[in-house]
Every structure is written in structure tokens, then in C-alpha cells.
Amino acid sequence: MEDDEAQKQVEQMTKFILREADEKVDEINAKAQEEFSIEKSKNVQEAKQKISKEFEKKEKNIEVKRKIDASNELNQSRLRILKAKEEGVQRILSVAHKKLGELSKDQNAYKKILKDLLVQALLRLAEETVNVVARKQDLALVESLLTEAAKEYQSKTNKPVNAVLSKTYFLAPGPEQATKEGEFCTGGVVVSSGDGKIICNNTLDARLSMAFEQNLPAIRTTVYGKSLTRKFYD
Incomplete structure (x- = not known):
């Protein structure tokens, strides 16, 4: 009888130990599953954040590139407009230059202009002796005007001037006789001046260039209208 009781107690203890072991295993498994879920959730969240940051970075890079491309295109467009405007202005200068070349064909008008240019150059230099090219x-026309121009200079300054016309050096010929280089x-x-240190370029070409440069802002405004971005005008 005592053996049966002892056997029963052993069986009960065995069952209790096994139940405790099963509960412990279940507890360990549950904890491991919980930790796995937490770690998995953490990894998923970190992966999402990483992907989100990479996406934001790529999105920013795309936006920056888009802005750079737009800015470059705007600058290129402005340059094309400026180039077209400059070409237009140069065409105006070319037309003016061509008309100026026809001026010397009117001998009476050209003679008066030539004398005025001579007198103006003499007044600018204010030298006793000058060389004229x-x-x-x-050549013949200028030679015929030297005395008259010198007299006008003297009447304005009360000083005589000796104007020597070069028979060796000449300016480039007229447009109809342009050099091979197009000059x-x-x-x-x-x-x-007599020593050649002071020079007054009073050709029609030089006068046109000077007038053109001085009036360039006004010419651009007349042809293309006022600039919306330009604040100051010469």
C-alpha cells in the first residue's frame, strides 16, 4: 500500500515538473515571439525611415536639378534674346555705315563736312604744326581746304597753324574700293601733332562709332522698348 502511495506521489511530482517545464517553454516562446515582433517592427520602421529619407533625398535632388535646368534654360533664352538684339543693333550700325559711305558722293555736302572735321581736329590738338592724313x-579736296581751315582756326584762337598734308600715307579707300581684307x-x-604723339581720328567712321556708342541705350530703347529689369540708363 505504501508503495502505491509513493508511486502516485512520484507521478504527481513528475506531472507537476513537466507542466512547469511546459509553462516555462511557453513563456520563453512567448517572450521570444514578442521580442522578435518588436525587433521586426523596429527593423521595418527603420527600413521605412531609410527608404523615406532616400526618397526625400532623391526628390530634393530632382527638384534641385529641375531648378538648375530651368535656370540654365532661362539664362540661355536671355542670351539668345541679347544676341538677337545685339545683331539687330549691329545691322542698324551697318545700314548707317553704308549710308555714310554714300555721303562723299555729294561733293558739295562732303566738302563742307570735310572742312568742319579739319577745323574741329585743329581746335582739339591746338598745335602749331599738324600732319593731316x-x-x-x-587728296585734292583736302588740299584745297587746308588754307581755309587754317584761317578759320586762327580766327577762333588767334593762333596760326601749319597743316601739312601727307602725300605718302593715306587712309583706307572708300567702300567701293575696299581692300582685300575688307578695310x-x-x-x-x-x-x-607734329611729333605724332597726339592723334585726332576725325574720320566719318570714327565719328559714327562715337555717336553710336554714346546713343546706344537710346537706340536700344527706341528699337526694343524700355527694359523692365534695367534701373539705370547712361
Whole structure:
């Protein structure tokens, strides 16, 4: 009888130990599953954040590139407009230059202009002796005007001037006789001091260039209208 009781107690203890072991295993498994779920959730969240950051970075890079491309295109567009405007202005200068070249064909008008250019150059230099260089085709005309121009200079300054016309050096010929390099002079004179240190370029070409540069802002405004971005005008 005592053996049966002892056996029963052993069986009960065994069952209790096994039940405790099963509960412990279940507890360990539950804890492991919980930790796995937490770690998995953490990893998923970190992966999502990483993907989100990478996406934001790529999105920002795309936006920056888009802005750079748009800015470059705008700048290129502005440059094309500026180039077209500059070409238009240069065409105006070319037309003016061509018309200026026809001026010397009117001998009476050209003679008066030539004398005025001579007197103006003499007044600018204010030298006792000057050298005058003209186009070869204008040699006789300029020579006939030297005395008259010198007298007008003297009447304005009360000083005499000795104007020497070069028979060796000449300005480029007129447009119809342009050199192989395309060089030509529409008329006028170049006057220098006796020692050649001071030079007054009073050709029609030089006068046109000077007038063109001085009036360039006004020319652009007349042709293209006022600039919306420009605040100051020369």
C-alpha cells in the first residue's frame, strides 16, 4: 500500500515538473515571439525611415536639378534674346555705315563736312604744326581746304597753324574700293601733332562709332522698348 502511495506521489511530482517545464517553454516562446515582433517592427520602421529619407533625398535632388535646368534654360533664352538684339543693333550700325559711305558722293555736302572735321581736329590738338592724313581719293579736296581751315582756326584762337598734308600715307579707300581684307574708310581725316604723339581720328567712321556708342541705350530703347529689369540708363 505504501508503495502505491509513493508511486502516485512520484507521478504527481513528475506531472507537476513537466507542466512547469511546459509553462516555462511557453513563456520563453512567448517572450521570444514578442521580442522578435518588436525587433521586426523596429527593423521595418527603420527600413521605412531609410527608404523615406532616400526618397526625400532623391526628390530634393530632382527638384534641385529641375531648378538648375530651368535656370540654365532661362539664362540661355536671355542670351539668345541679347544676341538677337545685339545683331539687330549691329545691322542698324551697318545700314548707317553704308549710308555714310554714300555721303562723299555729294561733293558739295562732303566738302563742307570735310572742312568742319579739319577745323574741329585743329581746335582739339591746338598745335602749331599738324600732319593731316586723308583718303587718296580725297587728296585734292583736302588740299584745297587746308588754307581755309587754317584761317578759320586762327580766327577762333588767334593762333596760326601749319597743316601739312601727307602725300605718302593715306587712309583706307572708300567702300567701293575696299581692300582685300575688307578695310575701308567712308571719309574724313586723321590729324596728328607734329611729333605724332597726339592723334585726332576725325574720320566719318570714327565719328559714327562715337555717336553710336554714346546713343546706344537710346537706340536700344527706341528699337526694343524700355527694359523692365534695367534701373539705370547712361
